[in-house]
Amino acid sequence: MVSSSFKAGFVSIVGKPNVGKSSLMNKLMGENLSIISAKAQTTRHRIMGILNGEDFQIVYSDTPGILEPKYSLHDAMMSYVKVSLEDADAILLVVSLEDTYEEELFERFKKLGTPILLVINKIDLAKGTQVNDKIAYWKNAISNIREIVTVSAKTGEQVDTLLPKLLSLMPEHPPFFPQDEYTDRTERFFASEIIREKIFLNYEQEIPYSTEVSINSFKEEPDIIRISAVIYVERNSQKGIVIGKAGSSLKKVGMEARKDMESFFAKKVFLETHVKVADNWRKEKFKLRQFGYLE
Ligand SMILES: Nc1nc2c(ncn2[C@@H]2O[C@H](COP(=O)(O)OP(=O)(O)OP(=O)(O)O)[C@@H](O)[C@H]2O)c(=O)[nH]1
Numbered sequence: 001m002v003s004s005s006f007k008a009g010f011v012s013i014v015g016k017p018n019v020g021k022s023s024l025m026n027k028l029m030g031e032n033l034s035i036i037s038a039k040a041q042t043t044r045h046r047i048m049g050i051l052n053g054e055d056f057q058i059v060y061s062d063t064p065g066i067l068e069p070k071y072s073l074h075d076a077m078m079s080y081v082k083v084s085l086e087d088a089d090a091i092l093l094v095v096s097l098e099d100t101y102e103e104e105l106f107e108r109f110k111k112l113g114t115p116i117l118l119v120i121n122k123i124d125l126a127k128g129t130q131v132n133d134k135i136a137y138w139k140n141a142i143s144n145i146r147e148i149v150t151v152s153a154k155t156g157e158q159v160d161t162l163l164p165k166l167l168s169l170m171p172e173h174p175p176f177f178p179q180d181e182y183t184d185r186t187e188r189f190f191a192s193e194i195i196r197e198k199i200f201l202n203y204e205q206e207i208p209y210s211t212e213v214s215i216n217s218f219k220e221e222p223d224i225i226r227i228s229a230v231i232y233v234e235r236n237s238q239k240g241i242v243i244g245k246a247g248s249s250l251k252k253v254g255m256e257a258r259k260d261m262e263s264f265f266a267k268k269v270f271l272e273t274h275v276k277v278a279d280n281w282r283k284e285k286f287k288l289r290q291f292g293y294l295e
Pocket residue numbers: 015016017018019020021022023024121122123124125151152153154155
């Protein structure tokens with residue numbers, strides 16, 4: 001039973017390359033890692049880890065390239081997972097000790113309503129008053145920061161101060177993902193996300209928003225994973241588009257998805273995809289989602 005005071009939410013970890021996001025993530029997950037810490041690479045986000053506690057679930061994700069100058073927020077794709085900085089429940093903005101404010105990269109954080117915790121990492125390398133100097137520096141550079149936390153993701157120093165701060169920012173919500181220790185259902189989720197990404201990349205506007213991906217079977221054998229997926233569309237006409245001329249479009253989606261799955265699961269993958277027109281129940285679900293009633 002999930003109690004009514006259960007908290008669940010999304011935390012976006014952002015920062016320039018090499019500031020220590022992955023190291024911090026590993027320390028945050030610690031021994032509590034009960035689901036997965038693999039990276040699901042999709043167009044605009046990857047789930048880095050799902051931290052499950054007795055009465056909470058925090059989904060950590062990062063948004064590759066968000067701190068690269070050319071990233072356009074308008075590119076953000078709609079997805080099951082709340083990915084944009086605006087949609088996250090909290091942002092961990094990671095900088096390393098030697099980083100300085102760069103207008104082009106950090107400007108967008110100044111306008112965000114989402115609570116931002118600025119994490120100054122690599123304090124194990126600090127000399128003299130450097131840590132305090134940096135705290136003052138960043139406070140001044142970005143005024144809407146909720147709090148500044150200094151950590152060393154390498155030694156683990158002060159990383160444990162982050163969790164209570166994050167929990168206080170998570171809304172009351174039932175868990176978004178299965179809480180079980182076994183990874184099977186989560187792996188299915190990642191498999192379907194990879195297919196969804198390929199649908200977004202291969203079809204025009206209407207199709208991605210009118211499809212649902214369901215993983216019918218996921219069988220892991222010693223040398224291969226056999227996955228059977230159904231792509232549900234709303235109407236018959238869309239079925240033809242998804243399949244394409246002599247099956248060419250579906251084949252392309254399948255091939256691209258299989259390749260990504262193989263690198264994600266680090267195993268050979270046999271992927272079978274079918275396209276079906278959704279039944280009434282699913283149609284209802286589409287509609288609910290469009291109106292924002294479904295995650
Ligand atoms: N001294 C020190 N080194 C750290 C710390 N955290 C991370 N590093 C090192 O910094 C480098 C980058 O760390 P990552 O965790 O891979 O950084 P990242 O931000 O995930 O990098 P990208 O995946 O490129 O975005 C590695 O060599 C880490 O060992 C820290 O707290 N102290």
